[in-house]
Amino acid sequence: MTEKKKIAIIGGGISGLSALHFIRYRYPKSCDVRLYEKDSRLGGTIGTDRINGFVSDWGSNGFLNKVPLTLQMVSELGLDDMLYPAHPSAEKRFIYRNKKLHEIHASPPKFMRSQILTVGGRMRLAMEPFIPKKKDDSDESIFDFAKRRIGRDAAEHMIVPMVSGVYGGDAHKLSLEACFPIMVEMEREYGSLFKALLAKKKAGSKAGPAGPSGRLTSFKNGLATIIETMHDKYKDFIVTGRGVKKIARNGDKYTLEFDSGSPEIFDAVICAAPAYAATDMVAGMDKEMSEVLRSIPYVSIAVVCSGYKKEDIAHDLAGFGFLIPRNQDKRILGTIWSSSIFTDRSPEGMVQLRTMIGGATDPGAAELSDGELADITHRELGDILGISAKPGYLRIFKWSRGIPQFTVGHPARMRKFHNILQKYPGLYFTGNAYKGVSLNDCIVRSDEVVGELAGRFDFQPVAK
Numbered sequence: 001m002t003e004k005k006k007i008a009i010i011g012g013g014i015s016g017l018s019a020l021h022f023i024r025y026r027y028p029k030s031c032d033v034r035l036y037e038k039d040s041r042l043g044g045t046i047g048t049d050r051i052n053g054f055v056s057d058w059g060s061n062g063f064l065n066k067v068p069l070t071l072q073m074v075s076e077l078g079l080d081d082m083l084y085p086a087h088p089s090a091e092k093r094f095i096y097r098n099k100k101l102h103e104i105h106a107s108p109p110k111f112m113r114s115q116i117l118t119v120g121g122r123m124r125l126a127m128e129p130f131i132p133k134k135k136d137d138s139d140e141s142i143f144d145f146a147k148r149r150i151g152r153d154a155a156e157h158m159i160v161p162m163v164s165g166v167y168g169g170d171a172h173k174l175s176l177e178a179c180f181p182i183m184v185e186m187e188r189e190y191g192s193l194f195k196a197l198l199a200k201k202k203a204g205s206k207a208g209p210a211g212p213s214g215r216l217t218s219f220k221n222g223l224a225t226i227i228e229t230m231h232d233k234y235k236d237f238i239v240t241g242r243g244v245k246k247i248a249r250n251g252d253k254y255t256l257e258f259d260s261g262s263p264e265i266f267d268a269v270i271c272a273a274p275a276y277a278a279t280d281m282v283a284g285m286d287k288e289m290s291e292v293l294r295s296i297p298y299v300s301i302a303v304v305c306s307g308y309k310k311e312d313i314a315h316d317l318a319g320f321g322f323l324i325p326r327n328q329d330k331r332i333l334g335t336i337w338s339s340s341i342f343t344d345r346s347p348e349g350m351v352q353l354r355t356m357i358g359g360a361t362d363p364g365a366a367e368l369s370d371g372e373l374a375d376i377t378h379r380e381l382g383d384i385l386g387i388s389a390k391p392g393y394l395r396i397f398k399w400s401r402g403i404p405q406f407t408v409g410h411p412a413r414m415r416k417f418h419n420i421l422q423k424y425p426g427l428y429f430t431g432n433a434y435k436g437v438s439l440n441d442c443i444v445r446s447d448e449v450v451g452e453l454a455g456r457f458d459f460q461p462v463a464k
Helices: 014-026 068-076 108-113 119-126 142-150 152-167 181-190 193-202 224-237 275-282 287-294 370-385 410-421 439-457
Strands: 005-010 031-037 048-051 054-057 083-085 093-097 100-103 216-219 238-240 244-250 253-258 264-266 268-271 298-309 321-323 332-336 350-358 393-404 427-429
Touching: 005 014, 005 244, 005 253, 005 264, 014 031, 014 068, 014 224, 014 439, 031 224, 048 393, 054 298, 054 350, 054 393, 068 439, 093 152, 119 152, 142 152, 152 321, 152 332, 181 193, 224 238, 244 275, 253 268, 268 439, 275 287, 287 410, 298 370, 332 370, 350 370, 370 393, 410 427, 427 439
Parallel strands: 005 031, 005 268, 031 238, 093 321, 268 427
Antiparallel strands: 048 054, 083 216, 093 100, 244 253, 253 264, 298 350, 298 393, 321 332, 332 350
């Protein structure tokens, strides 16, 4: 009988837990696997507070239901009945400009009559189909691409806030190819974003209710439901409170040194730790690999969850929320109307607002005190939404180095990283620092590395 391979997973966020699930669900007889998490809890930036009828997600608040693999994993975990799609009203999104909220209309005629852009900005946007496509394949920033194709006004007042909302990032620095590869493909294939959208519409593409690429979905009782379920299901294969300090090559195996206890030898290692943590783990084994990991910057961000009585807010909050361009004299990046999207997020008669502060354009914000963050949030929300009373509920979550940034040149750095890894068969990296920051991206990447692992050792899946 062939001896089982010994596999280590480093990191207990959604990436590491997904890798553990795929291994245990598909190949339970092929290997012995252990997941090591340095903290006492699992989930990384995913967590949920449930207090007095309020349900507040610490970090990510959901995923788009466009990726079959994610939905398959949810089903394998027995969570189909816990899925919670966004309310239909969540299709309405707003931009704050000139002291007003303006709805982002999907209808071109309605959008061209809105005040999100100036008249000149709207005219420049309408010229997009006539702008020549880029002649070379060099990477460029999201802002430079947007300014070139749709004009400065649209870039500053639509693209910049979107990038802040998704990545906490600076559109002037982030890579278009890394963050929005579909945009590169659309320009390359059709020469125009508008022409590409029209072609896709003719081909029968349909937008989801809450966005162009699927419907925002979470779980009843918050996103931490999936973390808690995986912990309960796989607790016998999880070790918390034990961090990895060093990964060292040991012939065709790998030795892990921990912050406590003796080193252990494994046939393969899946590193799902943040890139900045993995940097030190591999530094003694491969300096070049360590430097590539170190080159991935992170930004810090704060999430402020506020609960108000409905009657104390003038705005009807019918929608997803709003984003704020960086030139509007406001410090908050934007606010999601959590209880409008998922109606179980606040008790009867109350609403919950989820506000983001910080990121690349305001790096010191996440270091402010809770009192300062609460004051800024309440003051600015009061101006924008017409709030007449203090919040009756408040939770603040600060994430130091919370979101990796795919700056210009990231795709080339990842190609270099991939080439370096070819020297280390049996060592794999997953997480949100490589191919995408969303929950879907993390799950897809973990599926890829588990597939590579299974192929290397010829693991045989069990019949289901």
